[in-house]
Amino acid sequence: MEKLLEINDIYTSFNTHVGEVQAVRGVTIDLYKGEAIGIVGESGSGKSITMMTVMRLLDSNGVIKKGEVLFDGKDLTKLSEKEMENIRGNEIGMIFQDPMTSLNPVITIGDQLSEPLIRHKSMSKSEARKKVIEMLNLVGIPSPEKRIKQYPYEFSGGMRQRVMIAMALICEPKLLIADEPTTALDVTIQAQILELMKELKQKLNMSIILITHDLGVVADVCSRINVMYGGVVVESGTSRDIFYNANHPYTWGLLRSIPNPKLEVKERLKPIEGTPPDLLAPPKGCPFAERCEYAMKVCFEGRAENYKINEGHYSSCWLNHPYALEIMQDIKRSVG
Structure with missing residues (x-):
């Protein structure tokens, strides 16, 4: 398989009036052509900022301090804004978190969808209109010929998400980067949106990065999962690795917070006790150490290397150090 995207040791910060917020601190993620991967973690873990770094859509006070983002062989961090405009919406598409605020309320749906076709594909207005109607049909919006003349406020939440x-x-x-594509949708619409994404992935043979805090969502769509916390990837592996052989205490915490309908005794x-680290002054050790019930002295002194658990499965936890492996095995037996 050929790699489409390589995020190599990326550091992204925001300069604020109270100091530097180190939002992303050495993230490395890769993606193959035709593959779907997930990035999971609680709010503030750096998921969306990592993808905003890829898209070069950071606020004016945001800066990429270190690293590279290779997309189809091109380092996106080195491209000019004009070159990035030719990639955004054309070679890389993104579904943003809130479809109501992401759509322009005073422009019709048809005009908003036509714009990238006219801009990137040099289509005429009539050609673009025909393509828009085809795409709205593809995402399951009824009567697209009428709907293209309507405004975002005339669509329900699920329909706006389909427009996005x-x-x-x-x-x-x-x-396709999908940032919390099912947030605020009811479970029926969530299932429809996820099924739609899987169908389009097959039809268009595109790659997908799915950002979410819901492990149940990525289990249905993604072949590999990256778990982020405190601006770093703490564990990565196949979906099976993460769900059945999780290795990092933070991942265990996420899994314990998911209801299991198969249990006879409810x-x-x-919950994971405590709060995420302050990235104005991030800890020098493991970002999860303050909330981890298994933390050792070394966890507060430095970040662990990315230990290889098995082929394709990595975990950044000191419990995987050769001196602590016996402790890790005892913990995993008790965790189940």
């Missing part, structure tokens, strides 16, 4: 998917896919990009969900 259509907008991200209208130029048939090589990569158990209380166990």
